Amino acid sequence: MSLPHILLGMLREPASGYDLKARFEEDVRHFWSAELSQIYPTLRRMEKKGWLESDTEPSERGPDRVVYRLTQAGRGELTRWLAAGPEVGTERFAYLGQLFFMDELGDLAATRAFMVELRARLAAWLAELEAIEARIATAPGYPDDLPPERFHPHAALRMGLLTLAAKLAWCDETIERIDRRKARGASSGRKRRPATKEA
Amino acid sequence: MSLPHILLGMLREPASGYDLKARFEEDVRHFWSAELSQIYPTLRRMEKKGWLESDTEPSERGPDRVVYRLTQAGRGELTRWLAAGPEVGTERFAYLGQLFFMDELGDLAATRAFMVELRARLAAWLAELEAIEARIATAPGYPDDLPPERFHPHAALRMGLLTLAAKLAWCDETIERIDRRKARGASSGRKRRPATKEA
């Protein structure tokens, strides 16, 4: 039940579905994502609930825009959500599932390659977040006197930066552990696990 | 497309849906979760695809157990998934969405309370993961000579430990930033944002 509320937050300034999708690609994508095909019907449902109202306006170029804005009920629901305490959902990391079972491959070199590729992907992601922070760092009052409407998004961004740094450190730690194991295990010669186990 | 693969990994040893649910509650819950009502039909679909076979056995107490085990095709699919490279999905953090828009409440004290509660929840979570690591730490060969079937799960667990520690550090950083702002802003007296804006 979070996408509608994130849309409510974004709609403190009126916007079309297309505009909102653009915001998901920008400042919000480190903690949520949504496709247009999900956004459009969600906005309809929210309007039906009375949280939003819409107007159709001609566009400067392209087809007409359907611009949504908050109603009183919508603003009330947003406030209720914000005041309800942190919504801690289940985290899902498919790549940890892969790593968890990877002894099945019986080859530590495969695990190492996996971790190296994962590290590269996470590092690219971190670079993007750092670019966003660099932009914020040029704002007046950074870092201690940002206005509240910039302080809150910046605080959310910091979580992304700090956890990604931690994940990179974890990748490095894991790769080093593998290398130590390989250095030690090289003499004993076991690499592929045997097809049958000796009990 | 990850739950079936996680089940494949777990089913290297035969198990019933009920058994598998128990494993989600234990060693796997820091990166995935699933309800029984999702597990049962998923196992059926996997059997229909030829990845699993099942036998019905009488239980020691309670109703009959349906025990699943991997077929050759299932083991092949598991290997394929493990060798396919890291599956990096979209991360979703509803609480970051709340924080992002929280200037709407116009009250930094509310944000502070939010962060304090979030910190408590994350700390409790970290304590659980630390308990799991403490158990692993008693295994022979810890930490440098764990056998491969323990090394991989332990590596996955470490990611949870390190990122949770980073999140706690982020909570602390954010709470401190709020306190510094409040100390500085107290003299200027603005707390609730005004109902109307002066342009």
Added chain:
DNA sequence: ACGCGCATGTAAGAAGTTACATGATTTC
């Protein structure tokens, strides 16, 4: 007799993804 743990599920709906469809205008 009641509740708890074992063990299986169904039903209904919300949430999310992928693919497809339409048509205008602007840029190369």
Added chain:
DNA sequence: GAAATCATGTAACTTCTTACATGCGCGT
């Protein structure tokens, strides 16, 4: 003339959650 951007959506499907349903055996 082709491709990108603007702007809207539908359809089919998978995934996940919540609530409900059933029935056995064990402990108190």
